[in-house]
Amino acid sequence: MIKLQVIGNLGKDCVVNNVNGKSVINFSVAHTEKFRDAQGNQKDKTIWVECAYWTDRTAIAPYLKKGTQVYVEGAPDIRTYSTQDGRQGASLSLRISNVQLLGTRSSDGEGGSSYNSGPSYSAAPQHVSAPPSSSQLNEPADDLPF
Structure with missing residues (x-):
């Protein structure tokens, strides 16, 4: 089994299609790495990954925006x-098993360098319990565990 993990930004809004009665969400993710070439010049290398997310959970689609x-x-x-001129080409595509929103670009004019936290989707709901009150503790307040 080969598994690929990608963190990047969507290049355009997703598209939800129905293929043979099943829903598929198509979108593309760009991952950019910065590196220095042999002369010491900083370069950017962007890899585009075409994604297909076959799921009945299409509620995430409105959040998958450019x-x-x-x-x-x-x-x-x-x-x-x-290609039409006879050259060979290749593209990388990914059949998605898991997608998580990490953030969205802020709209306050900062040039996209800042991200606002977006919704997080997990397989199981997370329950947060409140810390016990001082009346519920049986130990003396000055007794430290170390």
Whole structure:
């Protein structure tokens, strides 16, 4: 089994399609890495990953907007093709098994460098219990456990 994990930004809004009675959410994620070449110049390398999320849980679709930062994981697939001028090409696609929203670009004019936390989706609900009150504690307040 091969699993690919990608953190990046959506290049455009997602598209929800219905294929043979099943829902699929299609979107593309761009991951950019910064590196220095042999001469010491800083360069950027962007890899685009086409994503297909086959799910009945399409409620996430309204949040998958251009610029949203996401974490996706799934099984990779390389597709090869021939262009009209005869050149060979390849594209990376990903069949998504898990998607998590990491944030959205702020709209306050900061140039997209700041992110607001977006909704987080997990498999099980998380329950947070309140800390016990001082009347519920049986130990003396000055007794430290170390």
